[in-house]
Amino acid sequence: MTHNQETDRKKLGTPFEKRLTTPETALSKIKPGDHIFVGSVCATPRALIQVLEALEGNLFDVELFHFLTDGAVGKKEGVFSTRFRHRVFFVGTDMREAVKQGQADYVPICISQVPHMINSGGMCVDVALIQTSLPDEHGFVSLGVSVDIAKAAVNKAGTVIAEINPNMPNTFGDSHIHIDQIDHMVMVETPVIEYIHPPADAVGEQIARYVARIIEDGSTLQVGLGRITNEMLKYLTNRKDLGFHSDVITEPIVDLIEKGVVTGKAKTVHREKIVCSYCMGTRRLYNLIDRNPMFSFHPIDYVCNPAILSAIPKFISVSQAFAVDLTGQVCTDQFKGEFYGGVSTQSEFLKGAANSPGGKPIICLSSTTEDGSESRIRSLLREGEGVSIPRSDVHYVVTEYGIAYLFGKTIRERTLSLIEIAHPNFREQLLDEAKELGYVREGQTLKSRVAYPAEEEREVTLKNGTKVLIRPSKASDVKELQEVFYDMSKEDIYTRFFSQLKSLSVSAAEHLCNVDYENEMSFMAIAGDRGKNHIVGSACYYLDPSTNLAEVAYMIRPEYQSVGLGGALQKRMMEYARERGLQGFTAYILKENKKMIRLASSGFSNVEIEKSFNEYEVTMFF
Structure with a gap:
């Protein structure tokens, strides 16, 4: 007492x-x-x-x-x-x-x-x-x-x-x-029940890191029950002015408050207040909330009110799931026919985040069961795995292998995005099952047999102050890469492809983005927030093992030319190639493509240029 x-x-x-x-x-x-x-x-x-x-x-x-x-x-x-x-x-x-x-x-x-x-x-x-x-x-x-x-x-x-x-x-x-x-x-004079989520394992930690990466300063969080969602809070210590409007608050919030991360100053609803309906923690948390006007506890129907949630800018909902199928249907309260957990408040919070300006509805799950014997990403949800979140409401899905954004995507795009964040041991099987279901074309391939190299993502600032994310490509980038092609001028297409191409076929686009991350590598430059972003440039290389040199190629939208994007993409590819022991790059460049010639001549220890009829063969050594 x-x-x-x-x-x-x-x-x-x-x-x-x-x-x-x-x-x-x-x-x-x-x-x-x-x-x-x-x-x-x-x-x-x-x-x-x-x-x-x-x-x-x-x-x-x-x-x-x-x-x-x-x-x-x-x-x-x-x-x-x-x-x-x-x-x-x-x-x-x-x-x-x-x-x-x-x-x-x-x-x-x-x-x-x-x-x-x-x-x-x-x-x-x-x-x-x-x-x-x-x-x-x-x-x-x-x-x-x-x-x-x-x-x-x-x-x-x-x-x-x-x-x-x-x-x-x-x-x-x-x-x-x-x-x-x-x-x-x-x-009764007994201690209030205390609860601490068990620590997440290495898989959970990786998922938590991925989720934390897409949470911006000034966001308001709803964090559901679960090891992964609570682990994620530990990776937000460098954020500013976060807020909480959540069904539950748990022990990690104490550290975020003490570090000045959670202030609620960016909130427009219950500004500078932590709004919740219940809490689970230790006496340390209970002492903090006791008679503390920073915390505002309300009935659950008020906390989940759609009108309130949609009015909160940058409202982020993070929930765990048991399984998701390739179309995006999510099961959160049943696994292998056994009920566990519940619908709780997930559907309301996910919809609230979807309707919030700058909001992000996030579902996270490990790619496999704990023993690694089954993929939690299924071609179809199984008997005894009910749909608790319909595919139409799903935006972000996160596993330890990366982040898939599904909202507004076709079944084919969803399928490829989810297979790419599935465990590598199950990707081939999932692709085969997707073909049988007609979700992807029969000739679809996935060259990579390794995890998506998320650690290779970099944010860069261009000469005009625009920030872009340079990340490894994915097989699901095909449609957006085609859009880059159709945004290019006839002159750009000719200098890039050495011919007056009128279209970029699916197979041709796949060749530029569906790579193995070893002998082939491709980077995409992404502008805008996740979910509302678009590809503004690409760079790729293909290794010739006999020479240990890789042929390179670039595509950049017209409005992003002459602002340093080509140089940023080349630098990122050079770093990646050096780490893998490549000797350098080669490129075939039309004589009139002065910009590309200047780019190929910068940043290398030695550049050799051989002239032919109407092009240069350029060899760039690291």
Whole structure:
């Protein structure tokens, strides 16, 4: 108990004490057939649940319903055991066995819809079991670390029974109820339940790094439950003015606040406030949120309100998934036929991020199961893997092999993008299955058998101040590369291809971007934010093993010529080639292509130029 809580309790005196009773007395009026709400997460009223399980008498057909809990089902000899039916909106660790054994029924519903069901009478609440802080001098208690659906349950319940815990933080926002709404109060002085996500493994760390890379200064984050999403927060320590508007906040937020990363100054809704519905952490986090006006706790339906989410600039939602198919359908609450996790709030937050100016909806998952035996990127979701996020709502998908952007893409483009971030061991199989399904053309190939070399990405600033990302090419770049071709002038096409090409076929474009990253390499220059970006230039080389020299070629959009993009692409290719022991580059350049001749003559230790009828054969040594 903190000093302030002890002071509050002394101020309350006898009137407060007279309202207290024992758990047995408080629960004695429960009748057969009652529907009992159980408080959520780290505010799970464990003491009341334990007494309820032990009560004698006729409690047939009593049903407990709840969101994510910790201790809603007790243990006997180390095995989860309960005498009641449970209706659950999230299959957490303490409910998995109960669901498997048929003692609990999973309801696949977005948790933000539950308050509406309660308020409309679609879900009956006879009794609400909650845990709160001590009353303040005005007779209000705080729902503390877990507001979520509890407030709706309290407002509708016939009987409200509260564990009053001096250790429960007093959180601000819309988190208070008056003691007149509580029928029975039971004093408990146990530590508030603490939870820390287990550390992510090496795969999870790599995914977390990829996700962190696309989070900009001034973004507002929603970070769902999961090891990877929480690991990602550790890689944001160099960002500025991040905000939070999330269903849940967890322990890593403390470090970000202490380092000055989270300020909320860029938010337009609840500026400089951390908005959430519940939190999971240690006493360190609970001490931080206690009576701290920086934090604003609200019911889950308010936190997920689409109108609010879409009004937040740069709103980013990060969620984990179990599996995704090649069309982009995502399963988040079921794996191999077993229910685990839940729909939770993912769909609302993803749509909110999609509608936010500069927002980013992100789904992340490891490329394989933990033992590496199965790909989590499937050609088709399997029987027992329900679609919780439709393909039309999916934007970013991230694995340890990179980032795929799917929104607005064709089935072929989605398929190639997802195969490229699948584990290399499964790419050939996925490509074959995609051909059988008609997702890609029969002649489609993927030359690379290694992971996409994300570490080779570089951001450069051109002479005119424009920033572009120079990254390794992907097989899915074909369409955009064709668009670069059609944006070029006839003169540029002639000097690049030595002929008056009228079109760039799919196979020709594939030759320029579908490379093996070893003997062949291609870089793309990307302008604009991910999701709204476009290719503005490309460079590629093809190694001749007999000479250890690679032939190079470039394509650059007209508006990006003469601003240093060609030089930046050449420098990036030279760095990559040197690291692989290449001796240099060769190029065939038309005599009238003065810009390319100047480019080929710069940055090399020795340049040899041989003239022929209407072209130069240039050899550039490192």
